Amino acid sequence: MDQAGTGRARSSGTEKEFVVNATLEKAYGYRGDTLNLPVPDLAAALPFYQTVLGFRLLSRSETPHKSAVLTRDQVQIGLAENGGDSSQDGCAFHVLGLESLVAEFKANGLEKKLSAIDIEQRDGVAWKVFYVVAPDGLCYWFGERQAG
Numbered sequence: 001m002d003q004a005g006t007g008r009a010r011s012s013g014t015e016k017e018f019v020v021n022a023t024l025e026k027a028y029g030y031r032g033d034t035l036n037l038p039v040p041d042l043a044a045a046l047p048f049y050q051t052v053l054g055f056r057l058l059s060r061s062e063t064p065h066k067s068a069v070l071t072r073d074q075v076q077i078g079l080a081e082n083g084g085d086s087s088q089d090g091c092a093f094h095v096l097g098l099e100s101l102v103a104e105f106k107a108n109g110l111e112k113k114l115s116a117i118d119i120e121q122r123d124g125v126a127w128k129v130f131y132v133v134a135p136d137g138l139c140y141w142f143g144e145r146q147a148g
Helices: 042-052 098-107
Strands: 010-012 015-017 023-029 056-061 067-072 075-080 090-096 118-122 125-133 139-145
Touching: 023 075, 042 056, 042 067, 042 075, 090 098, 098 125, 098 139
Parallel strands: 090 139
Antiparallel strands: 010 015, 023 090, 056 067, 067 075, 118 125, 125 139
């Protein structure tokens, strides 16, 4: 794929380079609800998700409280001014192309909120992972299952 994600291979010298776009495949809310993640200020939170994390706004509501549903690839998440503590919530995302996702987030302006990439064991399965803490305080785990 080229850098624009059109699916074309680019040539670099004698080797062909193939760039893989990252895909979010599944989302799991730490408290069980990916569509009701608490944020103190929805309007202030949205630009980070859209600009840095690459989500698109799917819908917005003012009742029963300000909320928005965002979508990217195969997942949806919801942000809501629901009075919850954002520092105690977030999501885990199963990813394809973790290294590409890191590069994408950095190119989109993500700075100090990105953890180092590490290997974690979950139920006997190795995952290559990194964490992002959003400006609103929500914590996100991004993991790619490792072969073996």
